[in-house]
Amino acid sequence: MSIQSCVTIINEWDIVAARQLGRNVAKELGFGTVDQARITTAISELARNIYLYAGKGQICIDKLYEDGKEGLRINAADNGPGISDIRQVMEDGFSTSGGLGAGLPGVKRLMDQFEIESSPGNGTQIKATKWLR
Numbered sequence: 001m002s003i004q005s006c007v008t009i010i011n012e013w014d015i016v017a018a019r020q021l022g023r024n025v026a027k028e029l030g031f032g033t034v035d036q037a038r039i040t041t042a043i044s045e046l047a048r049n050i051y052l053y054a055g056k057g058q059i060c061i062d063k064l065y066e067d068g069k070e071g072l073r074i075n076a077a078d079n080g081p082g083i084s085d086i087r088q089v090m091e092d093g094f095s096t097s098g099g100l101g102a103g104l105p106g107v108k109r110l111m112d113q114f115e116i117e118s119s120p121g122n123g124t125q126i127k128a129t130k131w132l133r
């Protein structure tokens with residue numbers, strides 16, 4: 001079972017709104033302040049990537065209830081240019097925009113589970129999950 005709410009990312013203010021949504025859901029689920037910060041940082045990085053590379057997309061936050069476990073899943077989706085070499089963008093320091101290239105590897109480290117689906121022409125879908133313990 002999951003309950004979802006979404007923010008459309010078009011401008012920089014939407015990144016702030018997505019962070020706020022994530023923080024609220026994380027609080028509701030009972031995540032501590034350190035995990036709340038990890039979750040909102042991950043949301044910022046994914047939302048900023050949508051804004052920079054795809055121009056437009058969506059961040060949805062799911063509450064998960066699975067096998068007696070509770071968790072939060074960030075779903076980031078866009079119909080932008082997509083990524084041709086996923087292994088490359090998951091390396092620390094790889095950036096096509098002169099950035100630090102720390103965003104995606106950082107999100108993977110901050111969350112418990114990380115899945116990325118992307119290919120040129122099909123946009124990018126990323127799911128990042130954190131379980132409550």
Ligand SMILES: Nc1ncnc2c1ncn2[C@@H]1O[C@H](COP(=O)(O)OP(=O)(O)OP(=O)(O)O)[C@@H](O)[C@H]1O
Nearest residue numbers: 049053082089095096097099100101102103104124
């Ligand atoms: N949603 C996306 N659509 C298309 N390409 C993307 C998307 N997200 C990331 N990328 C590609 O992956 C690369 C790595 O992303 P990552 O967030 O790790 O680093 P960065 O955005 O370049 O720098 P930083 O996030 O550290 O400021 C980007 O430079 C970009 O080429």
Ligand SMILES: [Mg+2]
Nearest residue numbers: 045049103104
């Ligand atoms: Mg980035």
